[in-house]
Amino acid sequence: MPRRPLARGARAVLSAPYLWLAFFFIAPLALVAKISLSKSVVAQPPYAPTFDLYAGFGALIEAARTLSFDAYRGLVADPLYFESYLTSLGVAALSTAIAILVAYPLALAIVRSDRRWRGFLIGLAVAPFWTSFLIRVYAWIAILKEEGLLNHALMTLGLIREPLEIFATTMAVVIGIVYSYLPFVVLPIYNALEKQDVALREAAADLGAGPLRTFFSVTLPLSASGVVAGALLMFIPAVGEFVIPDLLGGSDTMMIGRVMWNDFFENRDWPAASAGAIVLLAILVVPIVWFERRQTRGGAV
Amino acid sequence: MSAWRVPRLATLLVGFAFLYAPIVLLVVYSFNASRLATVWTGFSTHWYAALLADEQMRGSALISLEVAALSAAIATVLGALAALALERFGGFRTRSVFVAAIYAPLVMPEVILGLSLLLLFVAIGAPRGFWTIVAGHATFSMCFAAVVIRARLAGADRSLEEAAMDLGAGPVATFMRITLPLAMPAVISAYMLAFILSMDDLVIASFTSGPGATTLPMRIYSAVRLGVSPEINAISSLLLGAVGVALLIGAVAQARRTNAA
Amino acid sequence: MSASTPILRFDGVSKNFADIVAVDNVSIDVAPGEFFALLGPSGCGKTTLMRIAAGFERPDRGRVLIGGVDVTELPPHRRPVNMMFQSYALFPHMSVFDNIAFGLKRDGVARTQIAERVAEMVRLAQLQGLEKRKPDQLSGGQRQRAALARALARRPKLLLLDEPLGALDRKLREETQFELMDIQKKLGTAFVVVTHDQDEAMSMADRIALMRAGRIEQIGAPPQIYERPTSRFAAEFIGEINLFEVRSASYANGRAHIETPEGAIEAACENVDRIGAPAIVAVRPERLRFAADDGGVNRLAAVVHDIAYRGDRRIFRVRLSSGKLARLSASAAEATPAPGAEIVVTFDPDACVLLDA
CATH class of the missing domain: 3.40.50.300 (P-loop containing nucleotide triphosphate hydrolases)
Incomplete structure (x- = not known):
């Protein structure tokens, strides 16, 4: 695309959202990066050096000299952080895999339904997205608790004698994440499947492929983009998830979002939390870049 | 193909049961007489009455509604402008920075967004409370609004705008008379989305709020941490009901438009 | 097999x-x-x-x-x-x-x-x-x-x-x-x-x-x-065709004698049953030609309305006495009357097909 200076009117239109994002999104991220290089002190705000915009350029250089990598060193030294990154990635990956296994058949069943029902069904599958995240996670507490609805039902039916211990485990967190993010995964898979030309499946059948062979050689590979998009859309926020591990998880499910929250509000170690955030961002950039390159490669062909 | 009818219906049944059973149970147990939220002891609207009497809850609900209405308005305007810039201005310098700044908040963990906003408000010495929550919510929901409106603009027939300009309309008149009315369904969806995102948000509100500005999700969250309670079921049911009604109205309006067209 | x-x-x-x-x-x-x-x-x-x-x-x-x-x-x-x-x-x-x-x-x-x-x-x-x-x-x-x-x-x-x-x-x-x-x-x-x-x-x-x-x-x-x-x-559906409405018809010697609003038409006809039923006579445009002399049957007076040039052929639209437009396709080598010229078009009896209306 040609890069050219914009007309004055266009510049005015652009400047409002641009400046807003620069101030409320880009600048804060820069601040996070900066504070991650500060030292933790007992003060308000609890980090040093503070950033003085009025001190001029010289002071800025001076401040730069006092930058410290303590927070990052602390991150490496503290096994809590390292483990919580691993836990976060593991839980997010497992949840994403399960969500795809649940979402794909559902999306396929919706796409193969009668045309008149399709819109309604996909609407129904996505509708929970519009309801409160917090409430949906809360609903699972009542189900999964030791004296909860699931155990109550299973014990009444005589299927188990002792209540299952799901609540406050990693399994509960995985269930909660799969449940909460399912609409994000169903929708892109549905879109990819819905776009597929029916004639492609017919062509495969015409050339002698049975239903299973047709699915694995045509339907599935052609919906891969939807699967990847759905997986990414879920995986990235799930890694940093705070509410679900906090409400459904136990003490052994220390995900990074929770650790940062605790460092921030309870330990008041802002540089550590900031460093944690920067590292998390760096980790999450990897799948995004991979996805971008995959997209552009697909588009160039 | 008829052979796949049974597995297809079974998949739909299981899938939707998984999606909706927890919600249905939550609503059912909001009418439970017992405080034990997991044992059914009889029908009662007691907890709804208790909820109405709870002044803290009412106050938080009001704050949440105000924050949502305001932040969604800001987000929709900014999002529409951003969508217009992305869809109609072609390439400009630092476009990629702008695109990244629009798309990153869509997937970025909320904890990072909240933390960074808090650091900003501390650094500039802004007193945290109602207005900082509004700013925080407007920031991430404007990105969602931009994406929704941009999709509509991308699908719109450019020749309508060109026809308007050919007939003598300037850029502003073209936008007001042609582009905006045609994008209106998306603008309304964007507002609704932004409103709901704001009503829903716990993490960013927790980081950016201050004393005296406790939103409904914050109130619910602190109650939930203490355990399951039928009062929370009741407020949850009311919120679910409100969203359900809104979705129903939206679906009916959509169906009418489709039928009329 | x-x-x-x-x-x-x-x-x-x-x-x-x-x-x-x-x-x-x-x-x-x-x-x-x-x-x-x-x-x-x-x-x-x-x-x-x-x-x-x-x-x-x-x-x-x-x-x-x-x-x-x-x-x-x-x-x-x-x-x-x-x-x-x-x-x-x-x-x-x-x-x-x-x-x-x-x-x-x-x-x-x-x-x-x-x-x-x-x-x-x-x-x-x-x-x-x-x-x-x-x-x-x-x-x-x-x-x-x-x-x-x-x-x-x-x-x-x-x-x-x-x-x-x-x-x-x-x-x-x-x-x-x-x-x-x-x-x-x-x-x-x-x-x-x-x-x-x-x-x-x-x-x-x-x-x-x-x-x-x-x-x-x-x-x-x-x-x-x-x-x-x-x-x-x-x-x-296939190709161009001129249709003439049958008002009345009689049959003799393997020929149908048909009255149409455009004039009398003689058609070769094996199918006697059709005669009398409401019917139409169909003639392909390339079977129509400009009459060179005064002899023969199926002579319809007409005025050239317009001409479409198709390279190897020309398509003439001619207005018949009833006001109906008929199409005539002629190779470019043939003599070509100008629009407005009064002419006579003709065709052979075996160019006619009798059809139900």
Whole structure:
């Protein structure tokens, strides 16, 4: 695309959202990066050096000299952080895999339904997205608790004698994440499947492929983009998830979002939390870049 | 193909049961007489009455509604402008920075967004409370609004705008008379989305709020941490009901438009 | 299978969609090696009929036989026919090679044989050097040939082609017509082509089934359908035609003497039954000519209205005494009256076809 200076009117239109994002999104991220290089002190705000915009350029250089990598060193030294990154990635990956296994058949069943029902069904599958995240996670507490609805039902039916211990485990967190993010995964898979030309499946059948062979050689590979998009859309926020591990998880499910929250509000170690955030961002950039390159490669062909 | 009818219906049944059973149970147990939220002891609207009497809850609900209405308005305007810039201005310098700044908040963990906003408000010495929550919510929901409106603009027939300009309309008149009315369904969806995102948000509100500005999700969250309670079921049911009604109205309006067209 | 067994037989086939009759009691036999065209306007049921043959639609009534075997209940992947789709339906994630090899792999053909057969198909379809390309790296014509190669790779006795030239531009379409005919002759495969384009059907097919509203209107060789249409629909759908309303008619000596608003017409007529019934006389524009002298029958006074230049021919529209416009097609070499000239048009009695109105 040609890069050219914009007309004055266009510049005015652009400047409002641009400046807003620069101030409320880009600048804060820069601040996070900066504070991650500060030292933790007992003060308000609890980090040093503070950033003085009025001190001029010289002071800025001076401040730069006092930058410290303590927070990052602390991150490496503290096994809590390292483990919580691993836990976060593991839980997010497992949840994403399960969500795809649940979402794909559902999306396929919706796409193969009668045309008149399709819109309604996909609407129904996505509708929970519009309801409160917090409430949906809360609903699972009542189900999964030791004296909860699931155990109550299973014990009444005589299927188990002792209540299952799901609540406050990693399994509960995985269930909660799969449940909460399912609409994000169903929708892109549905879109990819819905776009597929029916004639492609017919062509495969015409050339002698049975239903299973047709699915694995045509339907599935052609919906891969939807699967990847759905997986990414879920995986990235799930890694940093705070509410679900906090409400459904136990003490052994220390995900990074929770650790940062605790460092921030309870330990008041802002540089550590900031460093944690920067590292998390760096980790999450990897799948995004991979996805971008995959997209552009697909588009160039 | 008829052979796949049974597995297809079974998949739909299981899938939707998984999606909706927890919600249905939550609503059912909001009418439970017992405080034990997991044992059914009889029908009662007691907890709804208790909820109405709870002044803290009412106050938080009001704050949440105000924050949502305001932040969604800001987000929709900014999002529409951003969508217009992305869809109609072609390439400009630092476009990629702008695109990244629009798309990153869509997937970025909320904890990072909240933390960074808090650091900003501390650094500039802004007193945290109602207005900082509004700013925080407007920031991430404007990105969602931009994406929704941009999709509509991308699908719109450019020749309508060109026809308007050919007939003598300037850029502003073209936008007001042609582009905006045609994008209106998306603008309304964007507002609704932004409103709901704001009503829903716990993490960013927790980081950016201050004393005296406790939103409904914050109130619910602190109650939930203490355990399951039928009062929370009741407020949850009311919120679910409100969203359900809104979705129903939206679906009916959509169906009418489709039928009329 | 004896030589006379039709490769494809529709036996009283009907199909409804909700309350729309798509195919209504159709019976057709296609001979081995025949180039057969299903022709008709959109919505006439020709595509549904082809999809019934391929197995994508199940008929409500009637049977489908392929090579004498009843395949009505067989799913598409068990039928010994192949189809070339209108959209080509080339698998976008597979190379040309893999597309062509797809059906062979399903048949369990050995790897070396697959390579051989694909190479043969690539030569046949003139796709040499493009084997590794993906469908979206091919031109429209190449895609069309790749789809054809894929459909032919399994050496079906019967190939179904759904609007095979529909997606090509005009110039390419004509070249491809001849290519298709060449390939069909070379392989001896029976082709059943669905098309809405009468020129395409006329130039390629051995026989044409003209369809209308789910029914067969007429089946015959192209000259037969063109020269001797059996209905007004057939006469009007294929080519241009002039129609004259019959007011009254009498029959003598193998000739019908007909009164029309434009004047008296004498028509060669074997079918005496038609006389007297409400009917029309149909005459092709190229059978009309400018009368050179005063003799002969079927002389209609007219005024030249306008002239359309078509290179090799000119199409004259002439206004007859009744005010009706008739078309006359004349080669460019003939004398050409100017617009406004008063002339007489004439035609032979055997150029006339008598049809129900």
